[in-house]
Amino acid sequence: MAQVQILSRNQQIVLDIIEKAKGPLKAYSILFNVQKKGINAPQQIYRALDKLIEMGKIHKIESKNAFVACRSSDCEISKATAFSICESCEMVDEISDTKLSKYLSGFNHKKGMKFKRFNLEFFGICKKCKKD
Amino acid sequence: MAQVQILSRNQQIVLDIIEKAKGPLKAYSILFNVQKKGINAPQQIYRALDKLIEMGKIHKIESKNAFVACRSSDCEISKATAFSICESCEMVDEISDTKLSKYLSGFNHKKGMKFKRFNLEFFGICKKCKKD
DNA sequence: ATAACAAACGTTATATTATAACACAATGTT
DNA sequence: AACATTGTGTTATAATATAACGTTTGTTAT
Ligand SMILES: [Zn+2]
Ligand SMILES: [Zn+2]
Ligand SMILES: [Zn+2]
Ligand SMILES: [Zn+2]
Secondary structure, three states: OOOOOOOOHHHHHHHHHHHHOOOOEOHHHHHHHHHHHOOOOHHHHHHHHHHHHHHOOEEEEOOOOEEEEOOOOOOOOOOEEEEEEEOOOOOEEEOOOHHHHHHHHOOOOOOOOEEEEEEEEEEEEOHHHHHO | OOOOOOOOHHHHHHHHHHHHOOOOEOHHHHHHHHHHHOOOOHHHHHHHHHHHHHHOOEEEEOOOOEEEEOOOOOOOOOOEEEEEEEOOOOOEEEOOOHHHHHHHHOOOOOOOOEEEEEEEEEEEEOHHHHHO
8 A cells, every 4th residue: 555655845846847847857947946935055955865766756867867766666675767869959767677677676696686776777869850 | 909099198197187086086085186187177077087988988876966987898988887885984996787787788778768877876885894 | 280070178167966854843662 | 742754944064076288108101
């Protein structure tokens, strides 16, 4: 039974912006977008981002220092994330593939290290950009 | 027949430092380490890093904004990289697993995007840290 | 060898991303 | 009430990365 997460004011504001966005958003671009709502400082953004990531509501695209809303219900609270990234238009798509996720979650390092979490980023040119 | 890459002076200096290091190095820590050799500006470091990455001599650990030397001869010039990262001691180990690499290189997005490159980062606690 | 080009260099300045530190308010627990 | 926990607002600063400019060095072609 999934507990409904109650978000704080700032967390909700930041999440709303990220969910409405078509692509990944950078922290400072979020900041500029919420200054009309009384949020003035980077700290306020980064604090909200940190919590939203913990909750699995958003993910950080490490190669871009940008943030996207989680669209897949089964990504196990950010323990197993995979993205497809277009190097031309910057589009990011969360990959929700049970086989891939299981394969990687079960992968064990030869040197005996047990993994708790992984992040996978694929790069290429998306269909839309190929046409151009 | 693998062409022997000739590195420029700055590229060689930066690569030497990264190869000697036990773990991932940050750009500015490299900079501080080479100031005695007459390199004074971040640009000089970042330019060398960019070229070394292109050549596949080093890799960037995106989640840490840090750089490691490539230890695996078959990582296809940074087209297919995988790392194991200890969240306690920050150790990074390049994963060289043919099956994993083949599996991911052959992975195709449902939405028809063809991938050219991927980067995978696993996180956990390494053997050494578990003992403590 | 010399002209033309490309790659690397050095330098200054600036942009971008992220955290430290402190005081206060709201909320929940014992 | 006392206490811990979480969130807030604010100022300042740290850490990461790039822009722009002119010079130097190395390579290639004639
Ligand atoms: Zn997700
Ligand atoms: Zn695209
Ligand atoms: Zn490698
Ligand atoms: Zn460790």
